[in-house]
Amino acid sequence: MLLNILRFEVKLGLKKMSFWVYCLIFSSIAFLIVNILGGVIVGMSGVMDNTNWNSPSIIAGFQTFFTIVGTIVCSAIFGNAAYRDFETNMHPLFFTKPIKPSSYYLGRFGGALILNILIQATVSLALLIGFLMPYLDQEGIGPFRLDAYIQPFMVFVIPNLFFIGSIIFALAILTRRMLPTYLGTIILFFGYTIAGSLISDIDTRWLAALLDPFGDNAVSDATRYWTPAEKNTLLLPVNKWLLLNRIIWISMGVLFLFIGTKRFDFAHVVGKAKTKKDLDKVVNEPSNIVPVAYKPIFDRSTLLSQFKAKVILEIRRAFLDPYFKGILFTAICFLIMNQWAGDSVNGIKILPVTYRVLGSLTGSFDLFMLILIIFYSGQIIWKERELKADSIMDAHPVPNWIPMLSKLIALILIPGIMLFVLMLVGLGIQTWHGFYDYDIHLYVKRLFLLDWTGFILLCVLAFTVQTIVNNKYLGHFIIILYFLFGMFKGMLGFNHTLYFYGSGSGATYSDMNGFSPYVSKVLWYKLYWGSCAVLFAFLSNLFWKRGLVRDIRSRIQQAKIRLSPSIGYGILTFSILFLGSGGYIFYNTNILNDFYPPKHWEKQSADFEKAYKKYEGKPQPKITSVNCSVDLFPKEARLEFSGTYELKNKHDVPIDTIYTAQKDWMYNEYDWGRPSELVFYDSTLGWKMYAFDPPIQPGDEFTLEFSGERKRKGFRNSGVDLLVVENGTMIQSSSLFPSFGYNGGRELSQKLVRKKYDLEERKKLPDHDDIKGNQNALLGDDADWVNFEAVMSTDIDQIAMAPGYLQKEWQEEGRRYFHYKMDDQIFNFFTFVSARYQVLKEEHNGISLEIYHHPKHTYNLETMMDAMKKSIDYYGSIYGPYPYRQCRILEFPRYASFAQSFPNTIPFSEAIGFIMDVDPDDPENLDMPFWVTAHEMGHQWWPHQVSGGSVKGANFMSEGLSEYSAISLLARERGDKQLRKFLKYELDKYLDGRSFDSKEPPIISTEGNEQYIVYNKAGHTLYAMSDIIGTDRFNRALGKFIDRYRYKYDPYPNIGQFISTIREETPEDLQYLITDTFEKITLYENKAKEAIAFENPDGTYTVDLKIEAKKVYSDSLGVQTTAELADWLEIGVFGEDIKDEEKEEVPIYIEKVFITDSISTFEIKLDKKPFKAGIDPLYKFLDRDSKDNLIKVSFNEPLSNNK
16 A cells, blocks of 8 residues: 555656656756856856866765755655645545555655655756766866766765655644744754854864754865865765764654654644533524624725734734744744854854844845745745635635735735844844944844845745745745846856846945945845835736636736726836836946956956967066055045156166056056157057157166046946945055056966967966066066155045155145155055044054054954064064064955055954954964964065065965964964964865865965965964974074065075075974975874873873874875875873863873884873873874874773883
């Protein structure tokens, strides 16, 4: 009987149009994705150059993605299989048949499971066929592997469908309602979202791997450090956490299946039967009723009363449902857990300022709201039909708009209630953390003016879809398609916000600037899409289902009949609003500003390279002095600038032509100080050529005077021009001032895209010892070191800042002026900042230290001030005295999240330093404000005193040495615990970064864009090197290098000279370390094998430690070869201390050891009781699996007395 029911369920499913629609759409999307990756549709590729599109990891990722998205389809198919007989009232007939409840249950469940497996199989088949298409670029296609499709299907797809189905089916059949299945689906997505928050933290990745119901984060953790070679060749590893994940969630499915089969029986009825007493209450009605004659009145007041009563009924029905309360409770738990999960990342905590709390809560809440609206749109509309009361309700003497609008209002209030709860949770989280600086106005603006209005649009869309398609599950699926379209619309060429319903009204909040730059854009987009939503509501009213369901032609005919004059006028009014606001948006995005699809800019970059690459390297004059004026008008979002360059021909040959990448609108004045003529202008690509007659002879000096204006023109499709904002303008000189020669930064970088435009593989930077490359500066060939002077003006209530010392400050015509001048030469790279600041000033060893900050952001000022002082002292003792008389930190809005160092001036985003939550009593709480400040202070020496040229390895000498400086100072000031934590963080960032790079170079060959190397690896390995060589020796080498090359240029110093200087101070037996660090990609595979201890009679302890060590060299793709091991490594033992009633691990023994064998054993004498022991306990060496470095010590008799 079970097999008969199963076969019946499968046959019935295969006959349904919805099943084939699911298959067709899912397989089409999968096939479309393959073509997008292959560049067939719009020439875009979403995969790295050296990772195959059909690599096992990518195929597995797609299959898992479709099971996650397919959860909604699972809900429809499993829920329908469980609920169908109750919905059609066929269950009394079936339940009287001689069928075992378990056979009925398992047969229906098994049939639904097979149908879902078949749908997902079409996805895998579409991927397989797609990757076999001959028109795809075969360079991106690896060898065909059937097991790459089978393994993830067996490990992820089928288990996911099984446990999702088990939960949904059990909830639907035991409660005989669909709403509990929605709650179950939402909880699954909550688990997935929380796991996504946990995966970013090194210490909680194991938990993320277990909590993720779909296994996606478990895979992410298992393959996090995989190189391109491993991604292309290896199947997914079923490691410990992935295996546990599968066991947990398959067991969860088995548990629900077991409970369902045990609890289900044909006598099972939800609800409590009425007793005889209850029935008597119903029958015993008063007998003395006197009939009263009345005449029904149907006027406007009647309609309003009906509407009010219907709205109240729908709201009570939605909100008083116990399952809605369950969803609300689940949402509260999710918000709290998600905030906890994102409260700290790698030990870096952030203060719960309102915009951060809102960002954390709403960022993960959007998916929940999408699912909730999808489900409830169907639930609210189909409520009467499922209760078989629709015919009665439809017969009531009320117009269509009353039930339609009341249901829509109830649906709209659901996200409103959720957002109100979110606000209460946010306030509770802030209070729990002892943070009472609430921004209630921000909660209201963000949650109700921005987010709720966006959810209202989605509610109207989902409501309209459910009304028109007249099939609840198909309506759900159409909204899912809308969501998927939103994910891929850019790849399909739909980049304009006018095309995608509800888009365009996002806004970034800043404490310094509020939402002010975005107000106009948000209002116009809200009007545009709000008008569209009202038109959708009219459409819902016209197609509102009432009475017997008829075909679409009949419904269209009925809609025409319902089209009354009032509805017609409403449609006309809002159509005018929709088209008018859309026209104004188009005017802003396409006329006031330029809008082109990405492919246009891609082609333009290719055309630019083809046309003007030939001029690269042509001799151009160099800037020697900059004297400029920048006038900011923050309230008008406008600036005016002018300047004078002093230039010199520093080459040995005459220059007869100067090339500049610019367009006419960029400058009002552009006057050379000697005879010249504009002989060529490409207005499309932006390229000008000026001829000089007579030519500019070697050593000739002349000037260029220029001026221009920038002003925000409405708003753009991509957002708002933030060059000048009302409070907190931060402008880099490169966005205003002229530059000369060919700019390679405009070139296409991706190999496969370049091939499409018949471009050769992009030239890399020249080697570090290239003569010509070392004649030009790291930041460009326009200048070496320049003199700098600037006059800035701004609004009367703001302070304007530029590099240099303040010469004069005055007020004139209601504006405030500042004159700055540097007393020594600096890089040709400046910043201009203006804001309403409070200023903290201190003096340290004759140096004025200043922090210009937003008045509310006082949290970490002492830490940042302390970091400036400590940096000046410590770096000064190594690299030479701090070269300026002042140092200023300038806060700017969080439209960008970085800090940047200019001579004596450090712009610092409000997002990364000013709101960090630093606990000075917690040694493992990374002090990020201190570290970031120390890093930027390091730049005052590297590169503002010693800079590399335009060659490989040059950026390492800027970022890498600044990173090393910051880590050294952090270790010095904050101790071993923070050092260990930070080295672990740096190691993780490096290993994670290399897995996404197409080709990893050794440090000596870096080009500067490999941030995971020039920041994370460089800081990590340099600190390890200094520790092994000896900090004094290493720092002495750094001091020697900076003394030799301070302010040198033509040629600039290079990384080869830096390495030679380090070698001079390094003993012969440690020279291998220099080679391994700079010239090779060196990794270790270290592991603690065994640690056994016993207590000696005198109270001391002896530990026998057995470790395994291996050194490997990797090529650029991650292919590893074993290297000879003859290295100094580190072993250590940790004990346990109790601090504040909590146990913590503390190092009690750290020793460097010379290891030549893969397996080594050490006997260690200790005064304290050991807890853990192992190799590389402080994470100083590059090890892809450092989790096994330490092992718990077991106590026993000694294994050996041999060292």
